[in-house]
Amino acid sequence: MNIIVCVKQVIDPEIPPVKFKIDPEKKEVVPPPGVPPVISVFDERAVEAACRLKDKQGGTITVISLGPEKASEVVKHSIAMGADEGYVLNDAAFEGLDSFGIAYVLSKAIAKIGAYDLVLCGRQSADWGSGQVGSILAEILGIPVVTLACDIEAADKNIKVKRVVKDGYEMVEAPLPSLVTVSSELGLPRLPAGMRIMIAARKQVPVWKAADIGAEASELDKAHVEITKLSVPTRKTECEMIPGDSPDQAAENLAAKLAELL
Amino acid sequence: MDNKGVLVIGEIVEGKLAPITIELLGAGRKLADELGEELSALLPGSKASGLAKDAIACGADKVYVAEDGLLDSYNSDAYTQVAADLCQKALPSVVLLGHTDIGIDLAPRLNGRLGGGLAMDCLALSLDAAKLLVSTRPVFGGNAHAEVVSKSARPQMATLRPKTVPQAKRDDSRKGEVIPVEGKVDPSALKVKVVERIKEEVEGVKLEDAEVVVSGGRGMGSAENFEMIRELANVLGGAVGATRPACDEGWAPMTLQIGQTGKVVSPKLYIAVALSGAIQHIGGCLGSKYIVAINKDKEANIFNVAHFGIVADYKEVLPALTAKLKELVSA
Numbered sequence: 001m002n003i004i005v006c007v008k009q010v011i012d013p014e015i016p017p018v019k020f021k022i023d024p025e026k027k028e029v030v031p032p033p034g035v036p037p038v039i040s041v042f043d044e045r046a047v048e049a050a051c052r053l054k055d056k057q058g059g060t061i062t063v064i065s066l067g068p069e070k071a072s073e074v075v076k077h078s079i080a081m082g083a084d085e086g087y088v089l090n091d092a093a094f095e096g097l098d099s100f101g102i103a104y105v106l107s108k109a110i111a112k113i114g115a116y117d118l119v120l121c122g123r124q125s126a127d128w129g130s131g132q133v134g135s136i137l138a139e140i141l142g143i144p145v146v147t148l149a150c151d152i153e154a155a156d157k158n159i160k161v162k163r164v165v166k167d168g169y170e171m172v173e174a175p176l177p178s179l180v181t182v183s184s185e186l187g188l189p190r191l192p193a194g195m196r197i198m199i200a201a202r203k204q205v206p207v208w209k210a211a212d213i214g215a216e217a218s219e220l221d222k223a224h225v226e227i228t229k230l231s232v233p234t235r236k237t238e239c240e241m242i243p244g245d246s247p248d249q250a251a252e253n254l255a256a257k258l259a260e261l262l
Numbered sequence: 263m264d265n266k267g268v269l270v271i272g273e274i275v276e277g278k279l280a281p282i283t284i285e286l287l288g289a290g291r292k293l294a295d296e297l298g299e300e301l302s303a304l305l306p307g308s309k310a311s312g313l314a315k316d317a318i319a320c321g322a323d324k325v326y327v328a329e330d331g332l333l334d335s336y337n338s339d340a341y342t343q344v345a346a347d348l349c350q351k352a353l354p355s356v357v358l359l360g361h362t363d364i365g366i367d368l369a370p371r372l373n374g375r376l377g378g379g380l381a382m383d384c385l386a387l388s389l390d391a392a393k394l395l396v397s398t399r400p401v402f403g404g405n406a407h408a409e410v411v412s413k414s415a416r417p418q419m420a421t422l423r424p425k426t427v428p429q430a431k432r433d434d435s436r437k438g439e440v441i442p443v444e445g446k447v448d449p450s451a452l453k454v455k456v457v458e459r460i461k462e463e464v465e466g467v468k469l470e471d472a473e474v475v476v477s478g479g480r481g482m483g484s485a486e487n488f489e490m491i492r493e494l495a496n497v498l499g500g501a502v503g504a505t506r507p508a509c510d511e512g513w514a515p516m517t518l519q520i521g522q523t524g525k526v527v528s529p530k531l532y533i534a535v536a537l538s539g540a541i542q543h544i545g546g547c548l549g550s551k552y553i554v555a556i557n558k559d560k561e562a563n564i565f566n567v568a569h570f571g572i573v574a575d576y577k578e579v580l581p582a583l584t585a586k587l588k589e590l591v592s593a
Contacts, residue, residue: 014541020405126403131370139374147367168461170456205480223415224377230401231406252571
């Protein structure tokens with residue numbers, strides 16, 4: 001089975017809020033100094049899903065990441081987890097793309113990679129979280145899409161996907177090739193270890209420019225949405241510390257307060 | 263611009279309009295009035311006709327009913343087909359969906375097919391001076407809010423987070439038109455098939471519906487200690503939540519994870535125990551009316567968003583808190 005996984009490098013979402021700064025003029029988030037960017041959590045679980053499939057029935061995993069040249073780090077991380085090949089898609093023309101633009105570039109890279117059975121994406125990115133790229137990509141590729149997967153089983157010509165819904169799960173069958181977006185409920189991704197880290201460190205990660213994948217300027221220039229304002233919501237919450245001479249006392253005072261509120 | 267009007271993609275739950283659909287009709291009515299255009303709704307499934315009068319009473323000028331048994335439960339391919347067909351014929355300027363199981367799956371696919379401009383998980387919808395839809399959505403786990411506008415792509419689409427706007431006021435004297443959607447879903451075009459639906463049995467109250475949510479984080483330390491969260495939730499008739507690290511440790515099932523990577527809840531009372539308040543977690547509970555934090559670290563970020571706090575080891579607070587509340591609740 002040939003699997004292509006789309007991964008994104010993002011600002012570490014676990015940073016303490018005091019380190020989170022925006023540039024309201026540019027409508028951008030300022031990368032916190034000294035905090036290395038990471039693979040988007042959902043994408044890492046998409047790589048994990050691919051590795052589990054490969055463990056069971058073999059095949060190849062190719063990872064692509066649209067982003068700065070530094071995104072080779074998340075490609076290498078994916079290779080250390082178990083992926084075989086990886087490419088970074090980087091071009092000045094790829095900067096500031098919306099979901100349509102990103103999906104278009106990914107579709108062109110996938111066309112260049114060639115035959116595939118399954119494309120995996122995270123359900124959304126951990127930064128802007130637009131939650132659309134996978135579905136638009138499937139529309140461009142003309143293949144079925146199953147979103148919010150927490151488990152994927154593959155047979156010969158189809159896959160069975162367990163997907164997360166509000167009050168439980170759905171089991172969905174889709175023919176191959178298909179695109180599946182992966183949710184965090186898939187479970188913890190494996191930690192890269194030993195030989196795999198060595199393999200990844202030595203692996204060449206080619207950078208593909210717009211011309212390499214035949215991405216046309218006319219398609220890249222089409223903005224479907226624009227961000228007109230970026231702001232940090234002011235949280236006026238003034239935390240009232242519940243008094244008490246002992247934790248027990250504070251707990252009783254809090255209980256009284258809560259009984260009032262409810 | 264040829265596109266006109268606001269279209270709400272409705273959802274039917276247990277034979278009634280879903281609460282989010284009634285919220286969307288309220289929000290959609292406002293936008294339509296400001297635009298001086300019509301509000302329409304699409305109702306899918308064999309119960310659609312019977313509910314058209316409800317949609318009209320809630321503000322719709324036109325109700326498109328797609329009466330087809332294949333639409334009774336959600337199928338991504340079937341819904342995309344019907345919604346895309348309608349949008350291509352009716353050419354709405356604005357399309358609104360709920361940020362629900364259905365909307366999360368349907369909206370981006372529909373947008374991919376129509377080539378519109380979509381913003382997901384919106385907290386507010388308004389119009390700018392040029393009467394373009396401005397959708398406000400959380401980004402970076404709720405750390406920032408972005409306003410999203412689609413200058414030329416149509417339709418302008420948004421999924422609205424449930425319970426962010428009030429429900430439409432019902433007026434049974436309102437008049438409207440009911441239009442059957444032509445054509446049936448072509449079963450051979452359905453590539454993706456739902457073969458089974460498994461309801462996760464949740465003890466007690468469902469997280470999303472709960473008035474009270476008690477959440478535990480990494481600081482709980484063990485599965486045994488996590489029981490104290492359950493006890494407190496039980497006393498308050500509330501639901502149990504957890505942070506991603508607590509779920510990853512296996513102290514709580516993944517389905518109880520609250521935050522950007524899990525469920526978004528907006529209860530009346532949210533009690534955060536032994537959790538630092540990572541941004542991605544807070545993104546899932548900021549809509550709560552009151553947040554209470556119990557943490558031994560007074561610098562923990564959770565105190566920046568909490569309304570009430572106790573700086574202490576939770577092990578010394580929860581037993582007394584649970585006991586006292588039990589006493590007050592039974593009184």
